[in-house]
Structure formats: C-alpha cells, structure tokens
Amino acid sequence: MALTLTTRSGRVELRYPSEEYDEAVVAMRSQPFTLRYLPHSPQTNTIEEARALRLAHTSAKNRIPFQIITTNTKDLVGSAALHRIDRARRSCDVGIVLREEYARGGYATDALHAMMKHAFEEEKMHRVSFYTSDRNVPMRGWLEMAGVKLEGVLREALPVGDGEFMDDCIYGVLESDWEQVVKPKLEERIDRLR
Structure with a gap:
C-alpha cells in the first residue's frame, strides 16, 4: 500500500519507502547513534541489504513502512513503521x-503523531504499542511526556552480544488514551514548535 502521511507541522511527510533513499538509509543505519538502541540490527549495512530490507518491508502484509522526508529539502530524516498489524485484534506496534542530526528537533513528535493518527483514525486500531530498550532514555522520556503508559518490562529480552542483554520496555496507547491524552498533548507540542 503506497501511502503518504502529511504531518501537522508540514515540516516532514511520511512516504512509502523508495529506492532513492537507500543510500541515506545505509548511512543512517550505520551510525553509532542509531545502533546504540538497536542491538539486533546489523552493525554495518550495504546498499544491497538496504534494498532487501526495503523490499521485505514493503511486501509485508502486516506492516506499513514509511520514510520520513523533509518537505523543503527532501532530506531523509528517518524511517518509521506501523508493524505487527493485527486487524482481528485491532492492534499494531510503532517503530x-x-x-542523529534530526534528533531532539520535534521531527519524531510530528512523525509519531501522524502515524498514531493514521493507526487510530484510519486503520481503526484499538491499541498501539511501542517497544524500546530500557537504556533508550530519550524515547522513554518522550513516551512518558506524551502520556503513553508503561505496561511492562521484558527482562533481558534484547541480546547485545557477549552474553549481555537489555530489558525491553513495553508502552501502550488505547483509543481512549489517544483521544483524551496523547493526541492533545502532541498537538499542543507541535503547535508550540511551529
């Protein structure tokens, strides 16, 4: 499904992944900044691997992948997806x-707002989940700022090599949370940044 989402601020769009950005994806997925909370991700990437990943993601029935692109310069800001979509349970995960150069600039807020809006209002999801490492303090702080509820911790669920593991924190948003808490908080934050 080729889908483009317009964000509230208009600074970025969420577009269906395209070959045009494979090289930028390789650079992003090779940065230590990106890899520090993705221990299961390859430590190096090639154009062929980026292409194979893009093709796998775009052909998956339970995934809606996006590339986050600036509207003015057409730069790749990042990648995102609704994944593990379960239409029978009306649930999905967001990633x-x-x-690095776009972190802490409001781009994630804009993108995540657009994805959750699409999930709840267009896809009619009942719940949206986020999984993040216990060490990913910036993401955990963002989720908590947005009113997303910490639902549990999977202890030592993420291998990081050499017999070491990280905990995986599960956050969740229900339809009622979205309407009453999360959506208003994110929209207020986005509007302040504009």
Whole structure:
C-alpha cells in the first residue's frame, strides 16, 4: 500500500519507502547513534541489504513502512513503521529511527503523531504499542511526556552480544488514551514548535 502521511507541522511527510533513499538509509543505519538502541540490527549495512530490507518491508502484509522526508529539502530524516498489524485484534506496534542530526528537533513528535493518527483514525486500531530498550532514555522520556503508559518490562529480552542483554520496555496507547491524552498533548507540542 503506497501511502503518504502529511504531518501537522508540514515540516516532514511520511512516504512509502523508495529506492532513492537507500543510500541515506545505509548511512543512517550505520551510525553509532542509531545502533546504540538497536542491538539486533546489523552493525554495518550495504546498499544491497538496504534494498532487501526495503523490499521485505514493503511486501509485508502486516506492516506499513514509511520514510520520513523533509518537505523543503527532501532530506531523509528517518524511517518509521506501523508493524505487527493485527486487524482481528485491532492492534499494531510503532517503530521509528531518526538520523542523529534530526534528533531532539520535534521531527519524531510530528512523525509519531501522524502515524498514531493514521493507526487510530484510519486503520481503526484499538491499541498501539511501542517497544524500546530500557537504556533508550530519550524515547522513554518522550513516551512518558506524551502520556503513553508503561505496561511492562521484558527482562533481558534484547541480546547485545557477549552474553549481555537489555530489558525491553513495553508502552501502550488505547483509543481512549489517544483521544483524551496523547493526541492533545502532541498537538499542543507541535503547535508550540511551529
């Protein structure tokens, strides 16, 4: 499904992944900044691997992948997806990865707002989940700022090599949370940044 989402601020769009950005994806997915919270991700990437990943993601029935692109310069900000979509249970997970130079600039807020809006209002999801490492303090802080609820911790669920593991934190948003808490908080934050 080739889908483009317009964000509230208009600074970025979420577009269906294209070959045009494979090289930028390789650079992003090779940065230590990106890899520090993605221990299961390859430590190096090639154009062929980026292409194979893009093709796998775009052909998956339970995934809606996006590339986050600036509207003015057409730069790749990051990648995101609604994944593990379960239409029978009306649930999905959200994932996002940003290039370091775009972190802490409101781009994730804009992108995540657009994705959750699409999930709840267009896809009619009942719940949206986020999984993040216990060490990913910036993401955990963002989720908590947005009113997303910490639902649990999967202890030592993420291998990081040499017999070491990280905990995986599960956050969740229900339809009622989206309407009453999360959506208003994110929209207020986006509007302040404009």
